Amino acid sequence: MDGGRIPPAARLPLSTCPRFSRRSSPGSARTSPTGRQAATSLAELQRRAARAAPAIDAEELFRREDLSLIAEVKRRSPSKGDLAGIPDPAALAGAYAAGGATAISVLTERRRFGGSLDDLDTVRAAVDIPVLRKDFMVTDYQLWEARAHGADIVLLIVAALSDVDLGHLLRLAGELGMTALVEVHDEVETQRAVDAGALVVGVNARNLKTLEVFPDTFSRLAPLIPPGCVKVAESGITGPSDAAWYAGQGADAILVGEALVTGADPVLAVEELLRQQVAS
Numbered sequence: 001m002d003g004g005r006i007p008p009a010a011r012l013p014l015s016t017c018p019r020f021s022r023r024s025s026p027g028s029a030r031t032s033p034t035g036r037q038a039a040t041s042l043a044e045l046q047r048r049a050a051r052a053a054p055a056i057d058a059e060e061l062f063r064r065e066d067l068s069l070i071a072e073v074k075r076r077s078p079s080k081g082d083l084a085g086i087p088d089p090a091a092l093a094g095a096y097a098a099g100g101a102t103a104i105s106v107l108t109e110r111r112r113f114g115g116s117l118d119d120l121d122t123v124r125a126a127v128d129i130p131v132l133r134k135d136f137m138v139t140d141y142q143l144w145e146a147r148a149h150g151a152d153i154v155l156l157i158v159a160a161l162s163d164v165d166l167g168h169l170l171r172l173a174g175e176l177g178m179t180a181l182v183e184v185h186d187e188v189e190t191q192r193a194v195d196a197g198a199l200v201v202g203v204n205a206r207n208l209k210t211l212e213v214f215p216d217t218f219s220r221l222a223p224l225i226p227p228g229c230v231k232v233a234e235s236g237i238t239g240p241s242d243a244a245w246y247a248g249q250g251a252d253a254i255l256v257g258e259a260l261v262t263g264a265d266p267v268l269a270v271e272e273l274l275r276q277q278v279a280s
């Protein structure tokens with residue numbers, strides 16, 4: 001796949017995916033993928049990736065724990081607007097790690113989520129657990145960029161990718177030593193993820209079109225995911241009882257953003273999520 005090629009946009013609503021938005025945002029040339037690509041060549045990123053510390057094997061860590069927690073650094077979301085200022089992403093990530101999080105997810109998309117690659121750098125420098133670059137990853141360039149900035153995990157959203165591109169990016173992530181969290185929303189996407197060879201499948205309970213959360217999505221799709229895969233429940237997890245419920249439904253990991261960035265004490269919140277009792 002050509003690093004600069006724009007994939008079919010039709011499957012993801014424009015409101016959710018900034019890359020496909022028709023509105024141009026002033027002053028974004030440096031922060032948009034094409035702007036960054038003009039400033040830093042792929043060859044330069046590849047040199048930086050070669051110098052970066054090797055990626056941590058997050059997939060293996062997810063398999064080791066009863067329930068792993070991926071704790072998210074997220075300032076804003078399209079569904080909720082402003083969530084938290086997060087003036088010190090390093091401190092927040094450090095708190096998550098101190099509470100026992102298995103990995104940290106960092107939103108790097110700017111316009112809708114208020115994130116940046118600077119946030120990724122800051123968090124990477126602050127913690128020694130795996131870091132997920134959370135963005136709409138559709139090109140080789142973005143994967144190399146993630147690795148050059150020290151990411152261990154990348155998000156691949158099935159709804160945003162053709163089968164060919166999904167398979168290609170999954171392979172490239174593996175070649176770069178990174179774990180791919182392959183995100184699905186329905187039965188068809190789950191089958192596509194499995195067919196592509198995904199080993200870590202994230203079930204996002206948030207409907208991409210309406211942005212509503214449907215917690216039953218995980219229990220509906222989990223049986224379609226082969227037992228050898230790591231199953232991650234994503235979105236709308238508000239506290240320990242939700243964590244317990246997902247653990248009881250067979251989730252190996254949960255991904256939590258809003259509840260952690262809006263809470264008072266992130267160390268305690270992470271500890272409580274992980275102390276959950278599996279609901280019988």
Ligand SMILES: O=P(O)(O)OC[C@@H](O)[C@@H](O)c1c[nH]c2ccccc12
Nearest residue numbers: 204234235236237255256257258259
């Ligand atoms: O803040 P929540 O409801 O706990 O959700 C976290 C995470 O699942 C959500 O941020 C997310 C899941 N998939 C995404 C894709 C892009 C941006 C964000 C996301």
